[in-house]
Every structure is written in C-alpha cells, then in structure tokens.
Amino acid sequence: MSESLSLRRPDHPRVVPLALLAAGLGLLGGAMVLEHGLGIAPCVLCVYQRVAPAVVVVLAAVAAWPAIPMHGARRLVLLIALAFLANTVLAGYHIGVEQHWWAGTDACGNGDAAPVSLSSSLADLRAGLTNPEVVPCNTVAWSFLGISVAGYNMILSMMLAAAALWATRRPHLWR
Template identity: 40%
Template structure:
C-alpha cells in the first residue's frame, strides 16, 4: 500500500513541479507541455486506487505505469518538435496563418492570451542542455522503470 501511495505522490509531483516552475521561474508552458501533465494525474489517481483496493493493485499499478509512460511518449514527441525533427500537429503550437481579410479580421482571430510555440524549448537550469520536455522524458522513464521493478519484486513468492 505504501509503495502505491509513493507512486501516486511521485506521479503527482511532476505536474506540480511543472506548475511551480511557471510561478517561481517564470517559464511559460506550451500546449504540448500541458498535454504531458494529464497522464501523471491519471497515474496518481490509479496509484491511489491501487492503495485502496488491494485485490486490483497489480492491474491498477500497471495502468499507472502505462500512464506515466504515456507522458513520456508525449515528452519524446515534444523533444522532437523542439529539435525540429517534425512539426507539431497541435494548432496552439503554431503561428496562426492568415486566410486573407483585413488586419482587423486577423486581430479578431488571435487568442486573448498567446501561447508559447512548442518548438521553443524551456530550459530550467542555465547551462544544462536539457529542456523541460527532455527532463520530463527522463523522469517518466525513471519513474516507470522504478514502479515496474517494484511490481516485479512484489510478484515473487
């Protein structure tokens, strides 16, 4: 039970840290950054459910690990967008395109709060060439590997 709660806390720590980095360090998230947070919340909820329901613990923890890996997959995609390996398909990650019309029409089409482009990496630690997306990828891989090892050890008689 305590391991499931630890997994829940570590899963919730990632989006909470990302949000804190916005407030404390002034980092602006892009749309892909925000997408990376949702799987962590799902993993935290699944891990809490695993702690409360012992009969389904293995399945729920496995689903939580898959959710963490889902965030890692979005992070890997985001790193590719940052590196220019492929474009982001999300409209919020791209510069708005004009279909003609007047300047007033174009201004009305802009969002009230412009979003950060997804291909502009956010670096938390000066001099460290790891963007927030790359750090999330490493964190997701480490957390999912640790939880998988814990599950495997728990399966032994």
C-alpha cells in the first residue's frame, strides 16, 4: 500500500476530531431531515438523543482547533467517545420503550395521543404551539428493515464510540 493511502500517518493531525465533527453534524442533520423534511415528529426521548451529537460537535470543534495541544485534543476525543456511549445507552432505553419492554418516562405520553397534524393552517400552527401534543415514545414513527430511528441511532452511536476509543489508543494519530 502506498504511503499516501495509509492510515498510519494522516495528512492532517486533526483528522480524527474533524471526522467526529462531521459525524455529529450528520446525526443532527439526519434528525432535522426526518423531522422537518419528512414530517416525523420526535418524541421526548428522540429530542434527548440529539444532546450527545450536539455535545460532540462542540467538543470536536474545540479538539480540531489548531491552538489546542494534541494531548488535549486526544482527551476531548475520549469525552466524545463517552458522549456517544451515553447516547447508545439512551437509544437502547428508547428501543425498550418502543418494544414495550418497560415504560417510558412521564413525558413520553401513554401512546394514546393523536399523531401530530402537519396542517399548514396558521390557526392549527398556533394551537399546536400553545397546546403541543405529546408524541408517544412507545410507538415507532418510522422504521427501515425493521429497525427504528432509535435503533439506527444506537448502532451509529455505538460504532462512533468504538471508533473514537480506537483513535485515542493510536498514538501515531496524535503526533
């Protein structure tokens, strides 16, 4: 393998934080596309699962900053791994609620709430903002190949946590 294609010596010393920044932005962007592009209203657990990618974006941006020493960037990537790991646990909890293995939080609703109206009426929009309907956490709003959004979030968060941990254990990436 040629040296230019090798992962042993990255061309940019901040390649790991930049990749994690892109991953965090991708997860947040995907959530926005599902909500605003496809009209799939998030439940409270879905909203909570956006916190970790937002934290990752901030930490990765700081880690990619050239003024941050490489050992500091490496520690920030470790925190990113922990954030993705926490998101994996939260998404797993959400899957359990969707599958009715356990009850969700009080904010999750009981599953009897009507679906969110996607009406374009200004009066309906005002009513929705003043009296928002609770989107139940125990129903699967969208799935692909039998896996819900929470399932994909769990898989991606687990993979990204593993990748961040792997990167922190590779000294040659931090020189």
